[in-house]
Amino acid sequence: MSKLQYYTEEGYNNLKNKLHDLKGKGRADIARQIAEARDKGDLSENAEYDAAKDAQGLMEMEISKLEELVANARILDESTIDTSKVSLLSKVKIKNKKNGAMMAYTLVSEEEADLKQGKISVNSPFGKGLFGKKVGETAQIQAPAGMVEVEVLEISR
Numbered sequence: 001m002s003k004l005q006y007y008t009e010e011g012y013n014n015l016k017n018k019l020h021d022l023k024g025k026g027r028a029d030i031a032r033q034i035a036e037a038r039d040k041g042d043l044s045e046n047a048e049y050d051a052a053k054d055a056q057g058l059m060e061m062e063i064s065k066l067e068e069l070v071a072n073a074r075i076l077d078e079s080t081i082d083t084s085k086v087s088l089l090s091k092v093k094i095k096n097k098k099n100g101a102m103m104a105y106t107l108v109s110e111e112e113a114d115l116k117q118g119k120i121s122v123n124s125p126f127g128k129g130l131f132g133k134k135v136g137e138t139a140q141i142q143a144p145a146g147m148v149e150v151e152v153l154e155i156s157r
Contacts, residue, residue: 069111134152139151
């Protein structure tokens, strides 16, 4: 049994839209590719047909994964977030104690993580290190470049 995943409303809608697109347009495109490859003759030596069937299998696997995610998804009400400590959907401002660099992140589910938008997964090293910390507390995080020590400066929604 899969565990529940919590999403913002935007993240949940993105999941549903991606699933809808794959089930509709994605399946139609693959079916067209298979039909075109089939029309080219002998299927036993048809690399295009094999590639299209492989692509179909990968897409069906992706659809299955998304269906499971949507079925186990729960939308978090951002107005109920406890800002006394770092939790899911918290916006956290931190300071690297070694070099003084300031960073701001929002902790989100793995599927919503996007570093370019400042969204990090709660399952990432930084997410795990910050989770449950309060303003003023220090977190020691094992990053790929080594141990990083950060101070939590601010927590908001």
